[in-house]
Amino acid sequence: MAKTKTKKIIHAGSLVVESIYPRVSRCDSQKVRAAKRKASSEAQRRMNQIYSYQKLELLLAANFRPGDLVVTLTCDDAHLPKNRKEASAQLKYFRASLTAARKRRGQELVMVWSTEHRHGEGRWHHHCVINATGDDYDLIRKLWIYGSEIEIKPLRVDREKNYESLAKYMAKEDREKLGLRSWSYTRNAKKPEVETFRVEAETQLQAPKGSMILAEVSERTEYASYKVIKYLAPGWEARRAVRANRRRKR
Numbered sequence: 255m256a257k258t259k260t261k262k263i264i265h266a267g268s269l270v271v272e273s274i275y276p277r278v279s280r281c282d283s284q285k286v287r288a289a290k291r292k293a294s295s296e297a298q299r300r301m302n303q304i305y306s307y308q309k310l311e312l313l314l315a316a317n318f319r320p321g322d323l324v325v326t327l328t329c330d331d332a333h334l335p336k337n338r339k340e341a342s343a344q345l346k347y348f349r350a351s352l353t354a355a356r357k358r359r360g361q362e363l364v365m366v367w368s369t370e371h372r373h374g375e376g377r378w379h380h381h382c383v384i385n386a387t388g389d390d391y392d393l394i395r396k397l398w399i400y401g402s403e404i405e406i407k408p409l410r411v412d413r414e415k416n417y418e419s420l421a422k423y424m425a426k427e428d429r430e431k432l433g434l435r436s437w438s439y440t441r442n443a444k445k446p447e448v449e450t451f452r453v454e455a456e457t458q459l460q461a462p463k464g465s466m467i468l469a470e471v472s473e474r475t476e477y478a479s480y481k482v483i484k485y486l487a488p489g490w491e492a493r494r495a496v497r498a499n500r501r502r503k504r
Contacts, residue, residue, distance in 0.1 A: 262450045264448050320491060324408070325382040325405065341369050391406055416468065
């Protein structure tokens with residue numbers, strides 16, 4: 255059977271985004287060709303990560319799973335930065351200290367973060383997602399020397415709270431300069447993987463059994479159809495072993 259459709263898959267850890275859409279053939283009439291192009295364009299538009307939070311969502315999913323750490327580090331009055339450059343320097347020092355401590359233990363640090371100050375009281379603070387090693391709480395509190403207000407929670411992934419909701423939260427502040435990304439990550443962070451290939455006309459798009467479907471969009475006309483689905487693959491609920499400690503240290 256002719257392979258008249260295209261299938262595209264984005265793999266980001268347990269998060270998967272798939273699409274299937276038609277390919278234009280030389281034998282198609284003008285009307286059919288126009289319908290297929292429209293369906294193909296719409297599917298690809300929905301697959302493209304055009305917003306900052308969408309790119310961040312995939313990066314988070316590629317590197318972290320339930321039980322990893324969502325950390326908020328806030329500066330106190332004595333260490334309040336004057337600007338973003340100073341705030342970034344403080345976080346850089348913290349990150350270097352944590353990297354060195356992990357290295358002495360034979361462990362690596364994978365971290366994604368955003369720095370904010372435009373909401374609430376306008377106080378500089380950092381939202382970080384950090385891979386858990388099983389005993390991180392005291393070390394993080396010890397190494398953040400710029401304030402005692404530290405919040406540490408295990409990463410939550412379910413229908414209500416997941417990589418998308420966390421990414422939107424971390425990327426919520428407007429960028430100070432055009433083209434400036436509102437978040438960053440360590441060099442060892444894994445990137446999502448993308449594959450595209452041809453499939454037969456009758457190929458159906460369906461999430462594997464045991465998946466949690468997060469979004470599903472499809473459209474079918476007389477001449478063409480497309481479908482896009484986003485889901486957490488089976489095994490997504492597997493957690494890292496971390497201490498259940500959510501207290502704030504003040």
